[in-house]
Amino acid sequence: xxxxxxxxxxxxxxxxxxxxxxxxxxxxxxxxxxxxxxxxxxxxxxxxxxxxxxxxxxxxxxxxxxxxxxxxxxxxxxxxxxxxxxxxxxxxxxxxxxxxxxxxxxxxxxxxxxxxxxxxxxxxxxxxxxxxxxxxxxxxxxxxxxxxxxxxxxxxxxxxxxxxxxxxxxxxxxxxxxxxxxxxxxxxxxxxxxxxxxxxxxxxxxxxxxxxxxxxxxxxxxxxxxxxxxxxxxxxxxxxxxxxxxxxxxxxxxxxxxxxxxxxxxxxxxxxxxxxxxxxxxxxxxxxxxxxxxxxxxxxxxxxxxxxxxxxxxxxxxxxxxxxxxxxxxx
Amino acid sequence: xxxxxxxxxxxxxxxxxxxxxxxxxxxxxxxxxxxxxxxxxxxxxxxxxxxxxxxxxxxxxxxxxxxxxxxxxxxxxxxxxxxxxxxxxxxxxxxxxxxxxxxxxxxxxxxxxxxxxxxxxxxxxxxxxxxxxxxxxxxxxxxxxxxxxxxxxxxxxxxxxxxxxxxxxxxxxxxxxxxxxxxxxxxxxxxxxxxxxxxxxxxxxxxxxxxxxxxxxxxxxxxxxxxxxxxxxxxxxxxxxxxxxxxxxxxxxxxxxxxxxxxxxxxxxxxxxxxxxxxxxxxxxxxxxxxx
Numbered sequence: 001x002x003x004x005x006x007x008x009x010x011x012x013x014x015x016x017x018x019x020x021x022x023x024x025x026x027x028x029x030x031x032x033x034x035x036x037x038x039x040x041x042x043x044x045x046x047x048x049x050x051x052x053x054x055x056x057x058x059x060x061x062x063x064x065x066x067x068x069x070x071x072x073x074x075x076x077x078x079x080x081x082x083x084x085x086x087x088x089x090x091x092x093x094x095x096x097x098x099x100x101x102x103x104x105x106x107x108x109x110x111x112x113x114x115x116x117x118x119x120x121x122x123x124x125x126x127x128x129x130x131x132x133x134x135x136x137x138x139x140x141x142x143x144x145x146x147x148x149x150x151x152x153x154x155x156x157x158x159x160x161x162x163x164x165x166x167x168x169x170x171x172x173x174x175x176x177x178x179x180x181x182x183x184x185x186x187x188x189x190x191x192x193x194x195x196x197x198x199x200x201x202x203x204x205x206x207x208x209x210x211x212x213x214x215x216x217x218x219x220x221x222x223x224x225x226x227x228x229x230x231x232x233x234x235x236x237x238x239x240x241x242x243x244x245x246x247x248x249x250x251x252x253x254x255x256x257x258x259x260x261x262x263x264x265x266x267x268x269x270x271x272x273x274x275x276x277x278x279x280x281x282x283x284x285x286x287x288x289x290x291x292x293x294x295x296x297x298x299x300x301x302x303x304x305x306x307x308x309x310x311x312x313x314x315x316x317x318x319x320x321x322x323x324x325x326x327x328x329x330x331x
Numbered sequence: 332x333x334x335x336x337x338x339x340x341x342x343x344x345x346x347x348x349x350x351x352x353x354x355x356x357x358x359x360x361x362x363x364x365x366x367x368x369x370x371x372x373x374x375x376x377x378x379x380x381x382x383x384x385x386x387x388x389x390x391x392x393x394x395x396x397x398x399x400x401x402x403x404x405x406x407x408x409x410x411x412x413x414x415x416x417x418x419x420x421x422x423x424x425x426x427x428x429x430x431x432x433x434x435x436x437x438x439x440x441x442x443x444x445x446x447x448x449x450x451x452x453x454x455x456x457x458x459x460x461x462x463x464x465x466x467x468x469x470x471x472x473x474x475x476x477x478x479x480x481x482x483x484x485x486x487x488x489x490x491x492x493x494x495x496x497x498x499x500x501x502x503x504x505x506x507x508x509x510x511x512x513x514x515x516x517x518x519x520x521x522x523x524x525x526x527x528x529x530x531x532x533x534x535x536x537x538x539x540x541x542x543x544x545x546x547x548x549x550x551x552x553x554x555x556x557x558x559x560x561x562x563x564x565x566x567x568x569x570x571x572x573x574x575x576x577x578x579x580x581x582x583x584x585x586x587x588x589x590x591x592x593x594x595x596x597x598x599x600x601x602x603x604x605x606x607x608x609x610x611x612x613x614x615x616x617x618x619x620x621x622x623x
Contacts (some may be wrong), residue, residue, distance in 0.1 A: 068427050070434065116606050119613035123370055124569060126430055127561040127610070134558050135602040142595040257554060261438055264431060300442030307435025308417060311428050 022276070029182055033175045043246075048286045049185045050242045052279035055266035056192060062264075064196055064275030065228035066208030068126040073132025073263050077255035078136060079240030081169045084145070084153045084250060092157035095171065099241040106237035107135075107230060110260045114229040118222045122211070133260060141252040151253030155243065171245045181242050185279075187239055193275055196230065204228050206207040258300070263288070265303060268310045271317025280318050303314030337470035342535030342587055344467070348476050350583025351483035352542045356556055357563040357575045365507045365570035366527035369418065372433035374535050375557025376440035381406045381539025382548045383444060387557030388451045395458050395544075398508025403536035406470070414525050419457070432593070443552050452547040457611065462531070479541055486578075488535065503527065559586075562605050577616055 029049075033042050033112045058072040083102040091097065117128045147153060158172030161180055169176035195201060203224050206214045215221045243252050253259065262285060270281025293299050310317065356378055363371050371377075384405050408495035413436065421429050457475055464471040494500035506513045506523045514520045538556075546552065563582050567574030585604055589597035608616070 033589075062427070066427065068430055116609050116613075120565065120609055121613070122424060123430075124565050124609075124615075125368065126427075127565055129559055131562055131565075131602055131605065135599055138596065138598050258438070259435060264434070268431065298442050298446050300438045301446065302442075303444060304435045304437070304439025308432060308439065311432040311435065312417060312420070315424075320386060 003236045012066060014267055026182075026186060030179065032322060033178050039174055042174050042178050044286065044290065045283075046174070046181050046246050048283040049181050049279070050239050050246060051263070051266060051286055051328050052241065052282035053185050053188055053239040054236055054263055054277050055270065055278035055282045056189065056240065057232045058263055059270070059272065059275060059278040060192060060196065060235065061228060061232040062267055063271075064201060064204045064208060065225055065232075067122065067225060067229070069129040069133075069232070070126060070264065071130055071137070071255070071260035072232070072236055073259045074133040074136040074255050075106055075110060075236040076240035076243060077140065078109055079103065079237035079251065080244040080250040080254070081140065081153060081240075082106065083241045084156050084244045087159060088153070088155060093159050095159040095161060095245075096222065098159070099238075102241045103234060103237045106240070107234055110230060110233035111277075114233070118225045118229065118275030128283050130257070133255075134257065137252060137257070142256055147252075152249055153244075154249060156248040158240075158248065165284060172248070177246050181246060184238065188235060189275060189279075192235065196275065200224075200227070261303060261307070265307055265310070267317075268307065268315075269317055271319030271321075272315075274317070274319035277317055284318070334469065336468060340468045340470050341472065342591055343584075344472060344476065346584040346587035347580075348479055348545065348583075348589055349484075350580045351480060352538055352545070352556075353559055353563050353583055354576060354579035355483060355486060355534055355538040355541070356560040357567070357579055358572060359531040359538070360488075360564050361570050361572055361575050362503075362534070363531035364526055364564075365572075366503060367422070369429050369528070370426070370433070371528075371531065372430060372530070372557070373413070373437040373440055374560065375553040375555070376437045376444070377406050377410065377532050377535040377554030378539040378542075378554075378556050379550070380409065380440060381508075381536030382455075382543040382552065383448050383453070383539075384536070384541035384546055385543045386448075386455050389455050395461075402540040403533045406419055406536025406539070407529050407533040409530045410535075411525070413532075414528040414611055418528060419521070419524070435562070437553070439551060441550060444553070448550075450550060452549040453542045454547060457544050471477055474546060479545065482541060499526070507566040523597075552619075559601075562601060566605055566608055566615055567614070568617040571615065573618045574615055574617035 029045070032045065036042065054073065054076050058069060061067050061069050061072070079102040082105045083098045086098040086101050087095075113132050117125045117132070120128060141149060143149070154222060158170055160170050161168045168180070171177050171180070196204075203214070203219055206217075206219065207221055207224055211221055243254070264283040266285045267278055268281070269284050270277030270279070289299070292302060296302070314320070356374065360371060360374050363369055363374075381402050385398045388401055389395055393401070394449065417432060417436070418429070421432060461475040461478060463474050465474050465477065466472075467477075469548040494504060502518055502523065503526070506518075506520065506527075509521060510523075513523070542552075542556075559582065563575055563578045566582065567576070567578030582601060582604075586597060588599050589600040593600070
């Protein structure tokens, strides 16, 4: 399916080795819970995939549209809260309807926000993502009656995952939710790849390279930026639905500015403008975070230093490392 | 405590004080942005550093007024160090990189603040004659807040004179409009960028030490002020100094009113106001880049 990316005019031939690699990684991930009995690693990889999806959604915005969102996790959080509230208050069994509600509600929130942001231009866009992100964080944090405030949303029921009448298992089971996350993340990945490699993606990249020139050749820059923003927010809302199904809990810290910086760092680690890089970045980040936060409480200092280091010395991230090495070998 | 009039006077004075603090932070941001097109995400953290150094200086027995001068200088020195080491090499790269870079810097500084001063809130002790209250139109208002208002007015007046009357101010104003021309006249733009960054940092530190006694000093104050100053800067128009004045007063008044009537969700009102203004005036109230 990923061979269909050769659209005339867009020179993006996929290396066959890359396809083989992707398939091997996918199969490896799918078999992992049956090989390893270690619950800890299963849930760690599950978290990596969810954050990878979130990082990929931010990468669509940052790497392809060239707009920066400081608090993209806010949209994941909104979706997670909506899915959770739907399952708790409306119907504890209808999983798909809840996820659908989460995505629709998040898009409905993101649309007016994006509309305002897109009109203000590049830099103000970035500053506004922060202001609006803080707004959502404040609402979730202070609206105690609905969201549970500081305590977060608790008492999530575990619905069964069903598809066309089949019961695939309960979402409370770590292995089931792991495989469910893997399938959804993989579908989102290939779908996003397809969108990004289409003429639509080329327009986004043109806007990233030079906004003025893009508008000179007749591209409605604001509209395409808004579409890019909506795509990113919808992907983030899918990640949010997966997040609450996996954790069974969501609190305001998931939507904080600090967590947003973490997502930004995942994209930087993986390399801007590389979709698979975002997953790699998320995996590295979650692993390091898990490792370091047990040792020191001053995790912030470390995060700041690594971000500074990455921007100064390795702006292409992990995905660009290969290129660096190639150039190094030639020189 | 006297009646409705007293409450009105209280609210209006409080909102003026808040506006003043917003203004100094936002002007600092705008000076840096207007001259070198860098949006300093660590500005809020530097503001917090100003407040914390002020606290340490006063706690170690120094006069508050001496701290008022020394703390901004320390923050300016930190700004100089930051500019020379990591901001200057980034000048030629895209703006997204400097945004992310200074964002990382913000977390680094915030983390260092927590490391050095801990998580507990601090308070700056004022000299005795500033601690009392004075009667204004039927309400007892803290003397320190009144003094703060005069101080902020003094700082703004001084800055205005500096920009309009001195030679350095002339160079700064010229560089904000046609930097190429200024560098053709034999002025080293690298120093102009450096000066702008340090001046902005000094403003942040000054706002910190002024706001320190008004509120409690805690590790969160930096990021809260960063968001507020973004709101002010974006509403006023990026890089526009006069726009910042209007926006700071507007946001100060609205936030004080909102905090008075609905305590918890006050900031949400401010954000919604911002969204409404930007929906009609996407470039802010006065548009971008009027540096005077």
